[in-house]
Amino acid sequence: IARSGAKLRLARxxxxxxxxxxxxxxxxxxxxxxxxxxxxxxxxxxxxAGDPVRxxxxxxxxxxxxxxxxxxxxxxxxxxxxxxxQLVDEGAVRLLINVQSTARELILxxxxxxxxxxxxxRLESEYGVATRLTPMETKLARRVQGSPAxxxxxxxxxxxxxxxxxxxxxxxxxxxxxxxxxxxxxxxxLEFVVLG
Numbered sequence: 001i002a003r004s005g006a007k008l009r010l011a012r013x014x015x016x017x018x019x020x021x022x023x024x025x026x027x028x029x030x031x032x033x034x035x036x037x038x039x040x041x042x043x044x045x046x047x048x049a050g051d052p053v054r055x056x057x058x059x060x061x062x063x064x065x066x067x068x069x070x071x072x073x074x075x076x077x078x079x080x081x082x083x084x085x086q087l088v089d090e091g092a093v094r095l096l097i098n099v100q101s102t103a104r105e106l107i108l109x110x111x112x113x114x115x116x117x118x119x120x121x122r123l124e125s126e127y128g129v130a131t132r133l134t135p136m137e138t139k140l141a142r143r144v145q146g147s148p149a150x151x152x153x154x155x156x157x158x159x160x161x162x163x164x165x166x167x168x169x170x171x172x173x174x175x176x177x178x179x180x181x182x183x184x185x186x187x188x189x190l191e192f193v194v195l196g
Contacts (some may be wrong), residue, residue, distance in 0.1 A: 063111060
């Protein structure tokens with residue numbers, strides 16, 4: 001995998017054509033191949049044999065809509081977790097985890113509100129999981145980068161929320177540009193990077 005450098009052993013690759021498919025070990029340019037993976041692959045990954053092949057990353061847009069997502073039926077938690085992981089891996093939404101919360105509070109971040117409706121509908125139809133979505137007032141998300149010493153001195157207003165992205169990186173959710181500019185002024189040694 002070009003993104004991670006990991007070796008991937010694939011079993012049961014299929015050549016797809018119209019309604020049919022057949023197991024194959026060889027593919028040629030233009031072939032459409034279906035692969036079974038246990039979550040090692042992400043949207044936009046490149047597979048190669050021999051010298052690494054790298055492409056420009058797929059464009060990502062900064063989220064503008066945020067909402068809390070809850071699994072209504074706790075007995076369906078495994079299906080909820082599996083379905084949400086699948087949807088995040090596909091790029092349907094971004095998943096942020098509230099590190100300030102004692103419970104495992106999940107926050108979805110999207111470019112538009114329709115993405116939330118798609119996630120809820122797919123969780124219900126494909127995984128049999130009913131969810132509750134609570135919109136948030138948050139307008140901006142920024143990943144915080146800096147030295148460990150600078151990050152340890154980070155002090156934030158009570159109106160912002162500290163979360164982590166799927167890779168465990170620190171992200172701050174702001175209700176508006178004023179809060180962001182205030183944090184930038186108070187912490188000139190830190191970089192507040194647009195999610196993208």
